[in-house]
Amino acid sequence: MKNKEPKDMTCKKMAWTVRNFSTLTFNIRYYSEVFTANHCAWRLFIYRGEIDNDMSLTIGLESADALSLPQGCNIWAAYKLTVVDQISRKNSRTHGDADKPYKFCANSTWWNYRRFMPLSELQKPYIQNDTCMIEVEFFSVTFEGFEPPSHPKDDFKDLGKIEKSFIPLLEEVCSWHPSLLDCTKNKSRRFTKWALTTLGQVLQFLKNKKWKDMNEEACEQLQHLWEELEMSRVDLSWLEPLVKSALNMKGYDEKIEKVKKLKQNLVVAETEMNMIKEKLAHAEQNVEKTRKELVNVEEDFEEKDLEAKIGYG
Template sequence: MQMDKQQTNNFTKGKFTWTIQNFSKLNSQNLHSEAFVVGGYPWRILLYPKGNDTDHLSLYLAAADTTSLAYDWSRNATFSLAVINHQDAKWTVKSETQHRFNSNVSDWGFTKFMPISAIEKGYLVNDMFIIVAEVSVLKSGNENQAAVDTSQKSGGQSRQTEVEPTQKEDQGQNENIAPPLSAQSSREPIEHIGDPSLPTELSSTPVAELMDFKNVGKIEKAFVPLLEEICSKHPSLIESQQKRTPQYSEWAFTALGRVLHFLNSKRVKDMNDEASDHLQILWDELETFKFDLIWLEPHVHSALGMKTYLEKAKQLKKLKEKEVALDMEIKRLTAKLAAAKTDFEITTRDLVQAQEGFEERDIDVILGYGRP
């Protein structure tokens, strides 16, 4: 194990190297590294050497020792995971993303990190496999966890969430080395294992889909027009980040962009339980960055209130449908009753006519033939 750290006012960086001996002899479905501390919080690497229900090696970063935390704990982190190529460093596979770790999603990473078939092509030498994690932890007011000694072991079960990797693109001709994974990757739907209610928009974003925004960092292209419009109306948003580090500002405007994009892309009919929970998570995350959001708060609360509106609208719709159905039934029965009354009147008239000149007799009497 090897651990390096670097600290600034707003975030702490750490690099952890996990060397796994006798890799080919591993029989466990999954295993994790010992805990390492970055930003005062313990982390661990979670590995599925034979894949997490896939033919790819699966690799995640997990918050360690979370059982003792408050229910609303959370922490923001940007991190990369890399598998070292022993033959040629330029073929090292590296994927990077960012995530807000919390009690709902305590680990995050890449279910399809690299093909298992590629491991033998320079990534495994003398049966030794090396994984490097670089973690940058943002300091925020809702990170409720004390530091622990790096010698502690982490336990417990984790949920795994797949995100699309942002792969390092390199060129080379060595036939014994696996080709760059970026050439093989395609964007796939987010997969939430263990908790299907988790949001799908908190995924990693490929570099090609990012662009600079007012020199504060690289933001998703879809967010930039929304951010530019809002910042022109509310200059304080930019001013509030001038004394922040670039990484902090990038996180802040990414969080703001997510909320704006959500409000700009969702319809009233979309605000079911899952969407409401998703928006609440995005809003809680955005509030940690101390923007002046008085102008946005009513819109968010209105959107969150749409869940109640939809439930009421659904109830009203059912009652209206029932009312229409009962009205139709009444009309059907009324028509049937009118027809029955007409039949009754006709039958009564026919009966009166038939009774005229008719003498009732005892039908049980013997007919006879004139005997005295």
């Protein structure tokens, strides 16, 4: 199907201010708030970590809509990511291509630059007052196989505006587990909205996925969503076993082949064992038969010294 050109761009550029940058835990993803560009929901993410023995900053863009797209439906976005030089903007560090769109779909919801820049270079003027500024600029967002999505929101139990698609899922699990709402007490409205939205994303992921869909990439997507949800410290004991089971599907094809092969090996081993048991049982019968024959023969048999003389006395 031919791509549909967007009529307008809701947001061409978005800036994310990352505060307390030095306190960010290594190898943990941190996400921006969700924002909209051409009727699509997006969010940025970063993490600091070791890549090929070098400490680097990773920056990526994730589509919040791609997760629920049917097979064959894609979002194409051309964009650039920038770490802003807060003293001289012309020296900002940028990656991306205005003429090269990337495909976002259910099996590929995000793209990142693993080595956006070395951490050794991420100092002044990129960091000012322990704050890092990251920007994303969109040059095109087009759709393949579907109409542009919309994100209507509605109030959820007076806790904040939540995407309507999440509300039925949240209502259902909150009716089963009232402690979820208790965990939001004494929390800011902004925190509660974020926690419920993140929970909604995990629930929607699980609802839309089949076990066979949990390939390595899907497991990685769920892992990132789950790690973010865990940071909310909401009671997730009821959900954790299912999520862990889904994450355990990583390498499922290899595991099932291994199980299949071990089952076949077990059948061969049991067959060999049964054959040996039959041979052993037959041998035991022969031993018992031979023992009885020996007893009968020995009754009428007196052993002689064949070298001795018979005599006549």
